[in-house]
Every structure is written in C-alpha cells, then in structure tokens.
Amino acid sequence: MSKFWSDIVHTLTPYVPGEQPKLKNLIKLNTNENPYPPSPKVLEALKAEAAETLRLYPDPNSDKLKSAIANYYGLQANQVFVGNGSDEILAHVFQALLKHDKPLLFPDITYSFYPVYCGLYQIQYKTVALNQQFEIDIEDYLQPNGGIILPNPNAPTGIPLPLAKIEQLFKRNPESVVVVDEAYVDFGTESAVRLIQQNPNLLVTQTLSKSRSLAGLRVGFALGHPDLIEALIRVKDSFNSYPIDRFAEAGAIAAMQDQAYFEHTCQQVVATRERLVKDMQALGFDVLPSGANFIFAKHRVKAGCELSAQLREQGIIVRQFQSPARIKEYLRITIGTEAQSQALISALTQLI
Ligand SMILES: Cc1ncc(COP(=O)(O)O)c(C=O)c1O
Secondary structure (H helix, E strand, O other): OHHHOOHHHHHOOOOOOOOOOOOOOOEEEOOOOOOOOOOHHHHHHHHHHOOHHHHOOOOOOOHHHHHHHHHHHOOOHHHEEEEOHHHHHHHHHHHHHOOOOOOEEEEOOOOOHHHHHHHHHOOOEEEEOOOOOOOOOHHHHOOOOOEEEEEOOOOOOOOOOOHHHHHHHHHOOOOOOEEEEOOOHHHOOOOOHHHOOOOOOEEEEEEOOOOOOOOOOOOEEEEEOHHHHHHHHHHHOOOOOOOOOHHHHHHHHHHHHOHHHHHHHHHHHHHHHHHHHHHHHHOOEEEOOOOOOEEEEEEOOOOHHHHHHHHHHOOEEEEOOOOOHHHOOEEEEEOOOHHHHHHHHHHHHHHO
16 A cells, blocks of 8 residues: 555665575575574573563663673773664664765665665765775775765675775765774774774774674674764664663673684684685685675686576575676675585585
8 A cells, every 4th residue: 555655665775685594404605694603601691681670671771781892892881882783773873974965975886785774864875986806995985975884894795995094084084974884894804993082083883793693683883982972872762762672782791791702703704714715716716805704706607696596406595696787796605614614615516
C-alpha cells in the first residue's frame, strides 16, 4: 500500500547485506565475520546478565562500556560514543556531522552503505575514484567538501592507507570532519585513534563485530573530540535512548577487557590470511594487499561470477559484486579458520 508511504520512502535504495544462508555446514566466507568464537569471558558475562534485572531498562548512557573503551584507548569517556553496531553509529555520524552545503566526499569503491545513508538523510555527496591500483589517493580529496569519510582499510578492497596519509588528510582539511571507518583496523592496519587528542576534526569509528567476534551482539563505537561526540549524543537521544541493551553492554565490556584473547585470535586470522594469499597467487589469482580480515582477488582467466557460483555448489560462499564494472571479476573472501582456508584452496584447485 505504497500510497501510505512518506515521500522519501519512494526514493530509498536500501543497503543489501551479504547473504545469511539458512543451510547448515556451509563454509561462510561472505560477510567478514570472525571464524573464532567470542572470548569465553564474554559468554560468562552474557550468562550472568540473563537475570531478573532484565525487567529494568539498561543504562541509556552506557557509562560502564564507555569507560571500558576509554580506558582501552587512554581517552576520556566524553570522547567515546557507543551504538548498536557501527552501522548505527555511521547513520548518526552522517546525520549529525556530514550534512552541509558542500558535498560529502568518499571513494567510488567503498562500503556501499555510505550512499544509502546519503539517500536517507538527503546529503549531497561526490565520489572520488580510486587510482589504477585501487588505492585511495588523498591528494584527490583536497577539494571543497562538507566532510570526508573513508574506511581504513578500505572495503571491499582491503587495502590499508598508512597513518601518515590519513594524518595529512585531516590536517589539510581543517574546515570539515574526516571520518575514518576502522571496522577492520585490528587485522594489521594502523589506527588513527592516537591522533584524536590533537585533532578536533577527526572521528574514528570501530566495531566489535569483526576483531572481537561479536557481529551478533551489535556493538560499535566512535572516538573523537567531545564536541563531535556531543553531536552524536544529541541525534541518538532524539532517536533511541537505549541502543545498547543489557547483554550488549556486559558482553562488550568483557570483550574489551580480554586483551590476550583478542590479540591471539587477530594474529591467527592474519597468519591464515598470509598463507591464503600465497596459495591463491600460486593458483593464478591477483590479490590486492590486505590489512583486513578478508582479501579481494581476481583470477587471471576465470570469471568472478563463474568462480563464485562454482564455489557455492561446493558449499563455499564468497561475495562477488555486480557493480561497479571495475570490480566485477573480483571475489571478496573472508578469512576463515585454517581448515576452511584449506577447503577453499582445494575447491579452487579443482575448479581452475
Ligand atoms: C567498512 C564497514 N564499516 C562498518 C561496518 C558495519 O559493521 P557493524 O554494523 O557490524 O559494526 C561494516 C560491516 O561489514 C563495514 O564493512
């Protein structure tokens, strides 16, 4: 009954997340989840939270979680904003900080949710083409803008940008906010968090979905100058007072505090990635340099859509994008366990 829709709803083109198949026993390498379970301490914290207190609302300000994140990074709690996954954080960032008279800039090949938020909040934007090597060239962003957002490492390419470049970007753009979406930063990319203290126009977003194995809990955070955080709080408190439920807060605190488990699982993912890259290159794939928990790879002969369909027949799902044309031949492959990685290589060896 679309006659009842508000006008804007007719104009929306919603984001389409990677498939969450109902079939069991698939090797699921399509949505960049962590192949390892969350820390056992997270599971203990969640069990403890399944209690009579669920009848009460959670803390609307998530103060304990903010303190845990602030302690982890050596920041103050008023430099931290938390939300229901970094997607929700990003939505608030777009609305609170990136809607201005001049266009928002982001790469032409990047996280495909960005243009969706622009549609929802009616933000004008301009995409900036990646260079021939699929890299972000920061010189291309030195043009009039109402804000800049980019993931580091970029998605779906996985290519990391050195911190010195990111620093130049926000230093040379003092009149607008530069948002660095660090969803995948813990897998070998340099974080910009330590530059927050001196730079009031830098906002960093991160998530517990990837490096802390908590995609199902939905917790993300933003770090930046208290004035930027204040804008996000205003939007959040005009939208949903309780984005972090009691389970999410307890589990996220436990995850932030289990440093040893976090480091160990991240190192495992990185080690598997490095082996997978070598094996894929030996099979004739060009693999872009990755600082993430996924790789972006193209076979020199076999078409991307054919390979992805054939892998699926063998119970292995990877992600392949139909557009833009430049990336059609690429497969985005999440790093799984060592055993999953070997199964992938055996399947590819047969197919090629
Ligand atoms: C670049 C990037 N940013 C943010 C997100 C959102 O993650 P979440 O909402 O799970 O925190 C994703 C998810 O895949 C992503 O790829």
